[in-house]
Amino acid sequence: MGTMFRYALKRQLREGIKILAVPLVAFTLVVLINALGGIREWLEYEYEYTMDNFVVVAQLSDLWGDVTDELAVAQDYISIFTDPDMPVSLYRFTNELMLRRSFEVKSLIGDIGVELIGVTGLAADAVLASETSDVNFFYGYDESLMQGNELTAIVSDDLLEMVDGGRVSINIMVNLPGEEAKAREEEVTVIGTVSSDTGDSLVYLPFWTVSALAEDIAEAPLLSELLSITLAENRELSAFKDVASLIFPRVMPVFDTRPFAMTIYDSEFFETLEPLRQNLILVDVAIPFVYIIAVGVGFLTSVLLTRQRKAEFAVMRSVGMRRGSIFTVALGEQFLLCIIGSALGLAAIAVFWGYLNFERPLIFLACYMLGAIFSAARAARTNVLLLLRERE
Amino acid sequence: MDVLTINDVSYTYKSKYQTVKALDGVSYSFETGRFYAVVGRSGSGKTTLLSLMAGLDTPTEGAVLFGEKNTASINRDNLRLEHVSVIYQSLNLFPLLTAMENVTFPLEYKGMSKSRAKKIAASKLESVGIGKTMHNRLPAMLSGGEQQRVAIARALATKTEIILADEPTGNLDTENSQNIIQLLKNLAVTENVCVIVVTHDMAVADRADIVLRMSDGKIVLGEYGKEPASEIKL
Ligand SMILES: Nc1ncnc2c1ncn2[C@@H]1O[C@H](COP(=O)(O)OP(=O)(O)OP(=O)(O)O)[C@@H](O)[C@H]1O
Ligand SMILES: [Mg+2]
Numbered sequence: 355m356g357t358m359f360r361y362a363l364k365r366q367l368r369e370g371i372k373i374l375a376v377p378l379v380a381f382t383l384v385v386l387i388n389a390l391g392g393i394r395e396w397l398e399y400e401y402e403y404t405m406d407n408f409v410v411v412a413q414l415s416d417l418w419g420d421v422t423d424e425l426a427v428a429q430d431y432i433s434i435f436t437d438p439d440m441p442v443s444l445y446r447f448t449n450e451l452m453l454r455r456s457f458e459v460k461s462l463i464g465d466i467g468v469e470l471i472g473v474t475g476l477a478a479d480a481v482l483a484s485e486t487s488d489v490n491f492f493y494g495y496d497e498s499l500m501q502g503n504e505l506t507a508i509v510s511d512d513l514l515e516m517v518d519g520g521r522v523s524i525n526i527m528v529n530l531p532g533e534e535a536k537a538r539e540e541e542v543t544v545i546g547t548v549s550s551d552t553g554d555s556l557v558y559l560p561f562w563t564v565s566a567l568a569e570d571i572a573e574a575p576l577l578s579e580l581l582s583i584t585l586a587e588n589r590e591l592s593a594f595k596d597v598a599s600l601i602f603p604r605v606m607p608v609f610d611t612r613p614f615a616m617t618i619y620d621s622e623f624f625e626t627l628e629p630l631r632q633n634l635i636l637v638d639v640a641i642p643f644v645y646i647i648a649v650g651v652g653f654l655t656s657v658l659l660t661r662q663r664k665a666e667f668a669v670m671r672s673v674g675m676r677r678g679s680i681f682t683v684a685l686g687e688q689f690l691l692c693i694i695g696s697a698l699g700l701a702a703i704a705v706f707w708g709y710l711n712f713e714r715p716l717i718f719l720a721c722y723m724l725g726a727i728f729s730a731a732r733a734a735r736t737n738v739l740l741l742l743r744e745r746e
Numbered sequence: 747m748d749v750l751t752i753n754d755v756s757y758t759y760k761s762k763y764q765t766v767k768a769l770d771g772v773s774y775s776f777e778t779g780r781f782y783a784v785v786g787r788s789g790s791g792k793t794t795l796l797s798l799m800a801g802l803d804t805p806t807e808g809a810v811l812f813g814e815k816n817t818a819s820i821n822r823d824n825l826r827l828e829h830v831s832v833i834y835q836s837l838n839l840f841p842l843l844t845a846m847e848n849v850t851f852p853l854e855y856k857g858m859s860k861s862r863a864k865k866i867a868a869s870k871l872e873s874v875g876i877g878k879t880m881h882n883r884l885p886a887m888l889s890g891g892e893q894q895r896v897a898i899a900r901a902l903a904t905k906t907e908i909i910l911a912d913e914p915t916g917n918l919d920t921e922n923s924q925n926i927i928q929l930l931k932n933l934a935v936t937e938n939v940c941v942i943v944v945t946h947d948m949a950v951a952d953r954a955d956i957v958l959r960m961s962d963g964k965i966v967l968g969e970y971g972k973e974p975a976s977e978i979k980l
Contacts, residue, residue, distance in 0.1 A: 383758045672834075676823045
């Protein structure tokens, strides 16, 4: 075997310019396939990045976009928000009083010192929003998210790890004007977490929270034009839309006393995503296509090269080389030349693009060899007699 | 000693549209140390016979026996590798291997060491008149006669008992042709090889120990040796 390949190599090196044919084809196709692969990975990255980071906002409003001051507030609700100056502030509203009182939170679950970010019973409405300009003071946070009749909270990641079943007990000191400060313990449900390692606080609300909230909103007598929901997981967008469409039917009676609508601002998201998706499909079609081309080219080149060398294969046959040996040499030569070209292609892409992927060139190699097998088999079956007659 | 026996051999070429009976019940026994010439009109089946003897195919009917063994039931590639050398009018050599490499290749393919193969090749090339200066030439840089010598050197190096040559001098001038034939003839004697040469050239046939004449796929005259072969009517 070694002998055969040593001689094959000797003769190949004497081929002159022809020796470049297969490596050049392999080089070109490997560069092509890896360029496509690189593009594919970039597109995929962009796609995932968009999925992960694009902020899709769903906003609840009345149908006319009117001021919501006039909307009825059916029951009490409390919101507590942190504030740079006032570590935790609690707002309490009733539909009768519309009063704002401030409380001071003394401790949270013993004295662990973890910041409680927000506690709320029912979301604020426009009244709250207009009264307090700092309601949305940290990024991504919208107090109106936290609607419901029980006390809910968004807590920091660390705190969530310490609590059981998503419920937190807090001690709050209630300072009402003209009254003595009173300590009160409240148990609240954790509906989300906030992390603030970047300086900005990022609120994370799981999808179930958002959809549960959406249902609460639908049932609540309270409406707000300011309620906005940020989707934490854009991949759930269509599921969210399904839920939202149940709660917020498209067509509302014009004279409904509580007309409201939800607008999901996702057009920009899809405008970003769609071209990426289409290009991905395109590349995904193009790559197998190149593989098919590789089979064809492998077939063609090897047929051409083998045809040229018919006489040599005839000599091999007549000096008694076994068919298997001839097949192996013919295929082995193609393999070697192809692998050299592929390696150069791989190197070129790695140097100029910094992109390295072995899988696709290997598939390419396999495809090329698949094409080459046929001609190697033909070489092995060279009919010395027929060839002699042709030459005569 | 009979080294190659053809026993009532027939051979038919089959194509889609027609069949050609190239050999029609040929029988003959070839002995070692003899120089045979096969003559006959074009299309009489000489090449076909030779290729059956070389084990490039098996007879449609009858048998080709190498020694006692039927070529139909042995490894015929091995037959050529070890026992039978074939030399054609041209195209005998690997065009991109040097004269030396053309001889050493089958030796090394058989498993001989590189250095030993080289040594043997050098001495055989020498014995057919290919000097050192030509060892590293590619066949294209050798004359037709020199190419045939290299092919003969290869046959010698592989130590085959039978050398089959199909018009080995067909492309050569008279002088070269005579030299090659002399070489083959000497081989039969000195190396005790059975040499079978197909030829159109009566001057060549005249040098043979035995002349076989073929016509329509049959050997019509064997054991000729008394009259000059050039008298045989083709
Ligand atoms: N591959 C083939 N297919 C069909 N018929 C063939 C084939 N090879 C040879 N023949 C036919 O078989 C017969 C014998 O051919 P062969 O080549 O053995 O003759 P030959 O004596 O060597 O002739 P030449 O002196 O021209 O070389 C001829 O009629 C020829 O046409
Ligand atoms: Mg012939």
